[in-house]
Amino acid sequence: MTIISRTEPQPSAGVVEFIGSLRFRAGRFVLIGIPLVILVIWTTVPIVWAVLASLKEPLEIYQSNTLLPSNPSLDAYREVLSMPGFRGWLWNSVLVTVVATIVPLTISILAAYGFARYAFRFRHLLLLLYLVPRIIPRVSLIVPLNNLMTDLGLVNTYWVLFITYTASAIPLATWILVGFFGSIPKEIEESATIDGANMWNRLRRVMIPIAWPGVVTAGVLCIREAWNEFAFVLALVNETGMRTLPYQLYMLKDSMGVQDYAVYNAFTVLTVLPLLIVYLLLERRVVDSIVSGAVK
Amino acid sequence: MDNTFVEFRDLRKSYGALEVLHGINLAIGKHAFVVLVGPSGCGKSTLLRMIAGLEAITAGTISIDGRVVNRIHAKDRGIAMVFQSYALYPHMTVRENLSFSLEMAKTPKDVMVARIERAAGILHLDPLLDRFPAQLSGGQRQRVAMGRALVREPALFLFDEPLSNLDAKLRVEMRAEIKALHQRLQSTTIYVTHDQVEAMTMADLVVVMNDGRIEQSGRPLELYDHPATLFVAEFLGSPAMNLLRGTVVSRSPEKAVDVGGGILLPLPEDASVTAGQDVVYGMRPEHLAIGKPGQGIGAKVSLVEPAGWETHLHAEGGGHIFRVISTKRLDVVPGDPVSLVPDAGRVHLFDAASGLRI
Numbered sequence A: 001m002t003i004i005s006r007t008e009p010q011p012s013a014g015v016v017e018f019i020g021s022l023r024f025r026a027g028r029f030v031l032i033g034i035p036l037v038i039l040v041i042w043t044t045v046p047i048v049w050a051v052l053a054s055l056k057e058p059l060e061i062y063q064s065n066t067l068l069p070s071n072p073s074l075d076a077y078r079e080v081l082s083m084p085g086f087r088g089w090l091w092n093s094v095l096v097t098v099v100a101t102i103v104p105l106t107i108s109i110l111a112a113y114g115f116a117r118y119a120f121r122f123r124h125l126l127l128l129l130y131l132v133p134r135i136i137p138r139v140s141l142i143v144p145l146n147n148l149m150t151d152l153g154l155v156n157t158y159w160v161l162f163i164t165y166t167a168s169a170i171p172l173a174t175w176i177l178v179g180f181f182g183s184i185p186k187e188i189e190e191s192a193t194i195d196g197a198n199m200w201n202r203l204r205r206v207m208i209p210i211a212w213p214g215v216v217t218a219g220v221l222c223i224r225e226a227w228n229e230f231a232f233v234l235a236l237v238n239e240t241g242m243r244t245l246p247y248q249l250y251m252l253k254d255s256m257g258v259q260d261y262a263v264y265n266a267f268t269v270l271t272v273l274p275l276l277i278v279y280l281l282l283e284r285r286v287v288d289s290i291v292s293g294a295v296k
Numbered sequence B: 001m002d003n004t005f006v007e008f009r010d011l012r013k014s015y016g017a018l019e020v021l022h023g024i025n026l027a028i029g030k031h032a033f034v035v036l037v038g039p040s041g042c043g044k045s046t047l048l049r050m051i052a053g054l055e056a057i058t059a060g061t062i063s064i065d066g067r068v069v070n071r072i073h074a075k076d077r078g079i080a081m082v083f084q085s086y087a088l089y090p091h092m093t094v095r096e097n098l099s100f101s102l103e104m105a106k107t108p109k110d111v112m113v114a115r116i117e118r119a120a121g122i123l124h125l126d127p128l129l130d131r132f133p134a135q136l137s138g139g140q141r142q143r144v145a146m147g148r149a150l151v152r153e154p155a156l157f158l159f160d161e162p163l164s165n166l167d168a169k170l171r172v173e174m175r176a177e178i179k180a181l182h183q184r185l186q187s188t189t190i191y192v193t194h195d196q197v198e199a200m201t202m203a204d205l206v207v208v209m210n211d212g213r214i215e216q217s218g219r220p221l222e223l224y225d226h227p228a229t230l231f232v233a234e235f236l237g238s239p240a241m242n243l244l245r246g247t248v249v250s251r252s253p254e255k256a257v258d259v260g261g262g263i264l265l266p267l268p269e270d271a272s273v274t275a276g277q278d279v280v281y282g283m284r285p286e287h288l289a290i291g292k293p294g295q296g297i298g299a300k301v302s303l304v305e306p307a308g309w310e311t312h313l314h315a316e317g318g319g320h321i322f323r324v325i326s327t328k329r330l331d332v333v334p335g336d337p338v339s340l341v342p343d344a345g346r347v348h349l350f351d352a353a354s355g356l357r358i
């Protein structure tokens, strides 16, 4: 089918519109674009710097001030991967992160649903108390926790990490999910009730899918918390085989006389990389679930 | 009534110390289309949600099909509900929205497919089955919400202001569609609205509620012609009834009502009032005729609204504003004098103190 234009094109109007849109674009760039660029530089420079440093030769960083490695090599990565304990530390980090994401998410989903939907006594007070573990500085918890865990005989076990990581992730995840669940209109759940869904089905088939972006957000934050956690693992674990990657990274700095910056940075990059991959994969999911009409 | 399908007996609802429904008694016949109408906050939604099983019953009973349902779960009451916000499941396609209840009831696959097909056919949803609610227009969402109710094949349909989110034209269309659907399916329907036009046009039985009580229930024209209370008289009809406060005076041989401003209004012959009684004198706008000069109430036109086949008129006289509807094409402009003649046989009289019809 051909479309025949009946009106003469009006160049002047078009030009005005074009200039207007240019001005609009310029304004938008100043408002959104520039801060974004600054933010991107701010966040990526350290990583880029670490990657570049990891490709240099062991002492190059002390000898030249050039940013780019003169003779890039992957030797530092080979060295890190061939460290005798590396697989163990990686496994520890993965295991602890998986447990300290799935367990808190499960508990938080149930708790948040209760907080969002049931008007029980002391609801608001409880929700506030929920935040206490996150308001108290983590360091101040370490001595009492250490005493407690020693008494329980849990020091130097996975359990001590599972328990402390899970406990510190639950408040965060719950608060995020209370907001998401609370913003779902009550009528949707009431429809499901009339449609014959019991509480479990309402949660599984209606509430969680609609709040999915929130679940993923909470999950990503749990993963980040557990993966990067340092204070607890430092205080409650001291066997070499029980270390996580951040702990080992810290030890690396300590144990090397003249620091091998390339190895150190390669270790850093390898520590950050899995998290980065998770971020990239899950960010997609969040966007997908929003686009697929989860939000009215 | 023999064919009672839904019955409320002294039904009450309190939120804490606040009682919002003060003893509702009503019987609804099988296949009826009942409209609950009343101003905002009068308790319509609360009543509907109690029937649905979404709101606990404080006192009294609700029975559906001869069975007291107070302690029966929403899903087992044989009802389906359409919400004002539609409350579609946003993460499911239209097809999944329709099949959800059937899935929950573990309906066999072939029955499920057949029911969805039937509902989709009735409501013209076929081309929309694979879309998500966010991809539908308001009217389409409305139909999906009805489809979701339909597939459950309920004995009782509940609607809570289902049309209030639609624009005026679509509202009129959907009104007719819902009415046609009811005529086809014959399911008993309880429909909540605060729009008196919807109430009048759709209902077999109109129930006017006010402040947690039933003011009056009856067939639409019955209520229109014989409003039992001042509230109903004022609520039904658009433009609203002219209501003038006055005192009965003896003007031998017959009585009249003095509404002030030197205006004496005639009473029907059989009016059982006594001289000195305070009354409210009501006249529907269509029962005020334009008379010859010197006849009836002398007034001055203040507003003319030609609506096509009828003309709405505001006229001021004796300190009162009179609303008039005439089906004649009136040749008047604001400022013109008119004389208004009430049809004495169709006057509504209410006791000023109690608000009850005399």
Ligand SMILES: Nc1ncnc2c1ncn2[C@@H]1O[C@H](COP(=O)(O)OP(=O)(O)OP(=O)(O)O)[C@@H](O)[C@H]1O
Pocket (backbone or CB within 6 Å): B015, B020, B038, B039, B040, B041, B042, B043, B044, B045, B046, B047, B194
């Ligand atoms: N959960 C609640 N807690 C306390 N009071 C409530 C609650 N729900 C409703 N009410 C009160 O009950 C009364 C009736 O409310 P309801 O929603 O039934 O009114 P409605 O007739 O449906 O009004 P509308 O036309 O605005 O929808 C109102 O005064 C309202 O404030």
Ligand SMILES: [Mg+2]
Pocket (backbone or CB within 6 Å): B044, B045, B046, B160
């Ligand atoms: Mg309501």
